[in-house]
Amino acid sequence: MTTKLPADRRAALTRRVGELMPEVRRDLEALTRIPSVSLDSFDQTQVDRSADAVADLLRAEGLDVEVVREGGRPAVIGRLAAPDGAPTITLYAHHDVQPPGDGLGWESAPFEPTERDGRLYGRGAADDKAGVMAHVAALRAHDGRPPTGVNIFVEGEEEIGSDSLATILERHGHKLRADAIVLADSTNWDIGTPALTTTLRGMIRVVVTVSTLDHSVHSGMFGGPVPDALMALVRLLASLHDDDGGVAVQGLRGGEAAELDYSQERLRQESGLLDGVQTIGTGSLLSRQWTRPSITTIGIDAPSVDTASNTLVPSARAKVSMRIAPDEDPHTAYQALLNHLSRHTPWGAKIDVHLDDEGAGFQADAQGPMYDEVRAAFEDAWEGTKPVDIGVGGSIPFVAAFAEQFPQAAIFVTGVEDPDTRAHGANESLHLGEFERVCLAEALLLERLGRMKPRKVLHSQARSDTLRGPRDE
Numbered sequence: 001m002t003t004k005l006p007a008d009r010r011a012a013l014t015r016r017v018g019e020l021m022p023e024v025r026r027d028l029e030a031l032t033r034i035p036s037v038s039l040d041s042f043d044q045t046q047v048d049r050s051a052d053a054v055a056d057l058l059r060a061e062g063l064d065v066e067v068v069r070e071g072g073r074p075a076v077i078g079r080l081a082a083p084d085g086a087p088t089i090t091l092y093a094h095h096d097v098q099p100p101g102d103g104l105g106w107e108s109a110p111f112e113p114t115e116r117d118g119r120l121y122g123r124g125a126a127d128d129k130a131g132v133m134a135h136v137a138a139l140r141a142h143d144g145r146p147p148t149g150v151n152i153f154v155e156g157e158e159e160i161g162s163d164s165l166a167t168i169l170e171r172h173g174h175k176l177r178a179d180a181i182v183l184a185d186s187t188n189w190d191i192g193t194p195a196l197t198t199t200l201r202g203m204i205r206v207v208v209t210v211s212t213l214d215h216s217v218h219s220g221m222f223g224g225p226v227p228d229a230l231m232a233l234v235r236l237l238a239s240l241h242d243d244d245g246g247v248a249v250q251g252l253r254g255g256e257a258a259e260l261d262y263s264q265e266r267l268r269q270e271s272g273l274l275d276g277v278q279t280i281g282t283g284s285l286l287s288r289q290w291t292r293p294s295i296t297t298i299g300i301d302a303p304s305v306d307t308a309s310n311t312l313v314p315s316a317r318a319k320v321s322m323r324i325a326p327d328e329d330p331h332t333a334y335q336a337l338l339n340h341l342s343r344h345t346p347w348g349a350k351i352d353v354h355l356d357d358e359g360a361g362f363q364a365d366a367q368g369p370m371y372d373e374v375r376a377a378f379e380d381a382w383e384g385t386k387p388v389d390i391g392v393g394g395s396i397p398f399v400a401a402f403a404e405q406f407p408q409a410a411i412f413v414t415g416v417e418d419p420d421t422r423a424h425g426a427n428e429s430l431h432l433g434e435f436e437r438v439c440l441a442e443a444l445l446l447e448r449l450g451r452m453k454p455r456k457v458l459h460s461q462a463r464s465d466t467l468r469g470p471r472d473e
């Protein structure tokens with residue numbers, strides 16, 4: 001059961017969002033032209049510029065705005081008080097972007113937004129400046145007077161790991177307290193099918209160094225009885241998977257993904273898997289991507305082929321990235337990986353493991369009156385197509401941070417992306433038709449939550465907390 005939304009009100013919001021799209025798009029293009037790459041080696045005055053531009057957009061909608069910085073990149077906080085008795089919603093997006101890459105492969109300049117075939121191309125045109133503009137569009141659709149309280153939080157360092165987010169939430173979290181939180185930085189299932197992201201995998205990243213000698217020696221004189229570190233490292237890395245390519249580390253959790261139709265063909269096409277190359281692991285494709293662990297070696301330091309000499313390498317290292325199940329405890333997973341690595345290091349080689357990064361996954365309860373409202377808003381915006389619950393195999397540290405800081409709030413992970421968005425890659429783009437639906441869904445969501453009875457809001461708060469603690473009903 002959801003709140004009643006009169007058909008004429010729904011039609012009015014739909015029309016209003018349609019009228020607003022040209023100006024929303026202009027503002028999105030202006031944001032996209034700012035190369036706000038948060039990575040250290042890029043000009044950080046551009047990240048300041050994009051924070052100021054976002055602050056201006058929010059101020060123009062009548063919000064109380066401040067730009068905050070707690071040792072990292074600038075974040076923007078905007079607030080609009082709730083009408084009497086209405087719930088408050090916090091809306092999240094980020095204004096920083098990934099580097100454009102080496103510039104190769106882009107069909108138009110990364111920071112010059114360009115439309116082709118109904119898609120707007122540009123770095124950040126989707127991830128996540130379209131998320132910022134979806135929030136602004138929802139406010140505009142309500143002419144700056146939404147029926148709920150609204151807090152907007154636009155982060156400036158999501159693409160480099162949200163290092164100061166914990167401090168920001170500690171010092172400013174009281175300004176973001178809400179009954180529901182919309183985190184618009186994920187993806188929809190397909191063009192024409194909206195999605196709520198209800199699980200995310202966590203992550204452990206380690207640097208493994210293997211040593212066998214205290215200096216390099218002639219490979220002809222000593223090769224034979226003396227093992228080199230690179231071979232020891234390669235054997236150690238090979239032990240992380242069984243012959244089918246499944247993860248061989250014992251003691252890790254793994255669950256089943258929701259039943260959605262996802263074919264080998266679609267996976268091959270979306271990932272660019274070469275003809276004849278097999279998929280690895282066992283279980284449904286989606287459980288392998290969303291709810292089971294995976295391990296990837298993402299880098300190796302060893303002598304390069306061009307400069308290699310005939311010597312036994314004394315020491316070599318690799319960076320290993322492990323994705324863990326949404327409900328896995330990162331510390332337990334790290335211990336399991338550590339145990340595996342020390343047990344499988346061959347020939348008594350010395351091993352050093354450095355924990356480079358870790359992050360918890362996320363699993364939403366996703367039930368209760370507030371989730372009913374968000375699903376109804378999506379269904380209306382997509383003209384009758386219900387949203388599907390999806391997982392995402394990647395890790396989004398801020399989702400776990402928000403879930404921990406606001407255990408009482410219902411958390412909706414939404415987004416503007418689709419399978420062709422290529423966030424982080426060359427030719428990142430936004431599907432403009434779907435973007436309008438995202439904006440409308442958010443405007444409808446504010447309308448629906450504003451019509452909820454306070455009693456229902458309170459009830460749904462208790463429901464959204466069931467995963468994290470005992471239910472107190």
Ligand SMILES: [Zn+2]
Pocket residue numbers: 094127128158185
């Ligand atoms: Zn993003």
